[in-house]
Amino acid sequence: MRDIALFVLIFSLLPFVFTRPFLGVLMFIWVSLMNPHRLTYGAAYDFPFAALIVVITLISLLASKQPKKFPVTPAVVVLLIFIGWMNLTTFSALEPVRAWTEWNRVMKTMFLLMVVLVSVNTKKEIQALAWTIGLSIGFWGLKGGIFTLTSGGGSNVYGPDGSYIADNNALALALVTALPIIWYTQLTVKYRIIRYGLMALSIICLVSAVGSYSRGALLGGGCMLIFLWLKSRQKIRTGLILLLIVPLIYTVMPDKWFDRMNTIDDYKQDASAQGRINAWGFAVNVAENNLMGGGYDCFTHKMFAVYAPNPYDQHAAHSIYFQVLGEHGFVGLGLFLLFIWMAWRSGTKIIKHCKGRDDLKWASDLAAMCQVSIIGYAIGGAFLTLAYYDLFYDVVGLLILLEKVLLSNKLEPREPEAASLELNPAASQSQLNTPDRA
Known part of the structure; x- marks a missing residue:
């Protein structure tokens, strides 16, 4: 059915x-x-x-x-250079078959991002895109949050099979990244019941992330919430809502969840943490010995035997940064970090452009929430292998599209007089009915 x-x-x-x-x-x-x-x-x-x-x-x-206008912004330029570099590294990959398989998936993501950047041209389309991004991940947050609440947090929450977010840790990072976009959607609706429903969805997505038992998501989510409060226009209400989450977690989650979160401090005794450190050492060694890195998906038993500090402890990269470092070398990592920074600068540029403009609060709010998403991804991703996850690039795409629309002729600043007439229709009518005294 x-x-x-x-x-x-x-x-x-x-x-x-x-x-x-x-x-x-x-x-x-x-x-x-x-x-x-x-x-x-x-x-x-x-x-x-x-x-x-x-x-x-x-x-x-x-x-x-x-119109088919392709935006040429600093973030887009850096991304195109990064894409070009990743194509070059694939030709010299240490694991060619695996590399070209992953190349196929990554390039599809990048190509479709370019299609999005060309296709979206208006405020309504940007907002619809933001809603689609937020609610698509929000569905799994709702599903996982309900499971966490009904099961008392006794089992891990997982994402859809065969996807980027099938793993519990990956799903948690997706929720942390998407939550600010979901929070933005409630700022755009007039009906109170819908707004409260979206607020509840944001909270239950956070519960779902907690229910994943992901320590990386705990760190990324904590920093994301701090920036969410800092970027919010309604700090008192937002702060009160965020404060309610703490007792909710303490009430729902069992002791074994707290025991796992406490192992963040005991990384020397944690086998999982030691495995990640070994994988990070592997990435550094590959980059130091190969200008272009090892190519996509080079974190294999065969390569660990050559480059890892402990050749018998093979793990995935468990970090977007070490993943890019190992696969594309120091140049690739530099381009990746520069892209993240350019995306952040795009958000700052948009917020400054919208300052003092009531008609552009929607854009300022969206840019701010996209920056919060970047924080969640950048910190939570430090412990997860999701450097090419399309959700992150979709969020950055929103910032690029805001630059494209706001800084074009479509939404140029209005004349002060025209703006005042629109905001005060009664006054504008009286002015229109008043004879010219000259």
Whole structure:
């Protein structure tokens, strides 16, 4: 039944994509982030919905007469250079077969980000994209949060099988990254009941992240919440809501959760932590001996035997930074860090542009929440292998699109007189009815 429902939903929407390529963008983001097909058990489970949507979206975009302006911002330039460098490192990969397999997946993510950057051109489209990003991950936060509350936090929360976030730690990082975007959505609605519902979703997503038992998510989530409060326009209300989360966690989570979180301080006795340190040492050694790193997916038993401090303790990178370092060398890591910094600067630039503009509060709020997402990803990702996770690039894409729309002629600052007339229609009417005394 689920398979039929998903086929009917997607295939009934595809005809509209031919006339509105942006609808295809939203559908692809939804399928790639939420993975609704992983909730089915039949033909839909492995059906290539994403590929089908992308093909139709590209056809629609090429045939459409809408503007196709590609934004050339500092963040985009650095990303393009980083993509070019990753292509070069793949040719010299230490594990060629594995590298080209991962290259295929990463380049699809980057290509589709470029499609998004070309397709989105208005305020409504940016907001719709933000809602789709937030709620696609929010679904798994709701599902995992309910499971955590009903089970008393006794079991780990996992994401959809066969996805970037199948692992409990990966799902936790996704929730930490998406939560600020979900928080933004409640700032855009007028109806109180919907706003409260989105606030509740934000809280339950945090509960789900806690229920994952991810120590990296605990650190990333804690820093993310601090910045969420700092970036919030309503600090008292936001602070009170965040304070309520602490007793909720203490009430729900069992002793074994606290025991696991306490092992953060005991990394020398923690076998998992020691394995990560060994993987990080491996990444450094690979980068020092290979200018272009080891190429995608080089963290293998074979390579550990050559480069790892302990050749018998093979692990994944467990860090977006050491993952990029090991796979693309010091140059690749430098470009990756520069990209994150440029994305942050884009947010700062947008916030400054919107300062004092009531009509652009929506953009300022979204830019601020995207920065909070970057904080959550940058800190939580220090302990997880998710350097190419499309959610992060989608969030940065929102910042790039804000620059594209706000700094173009579409939303130029209005004349002070025109702005005052619009904000005070009664006054504007009286002025229009007043004869010119000259």
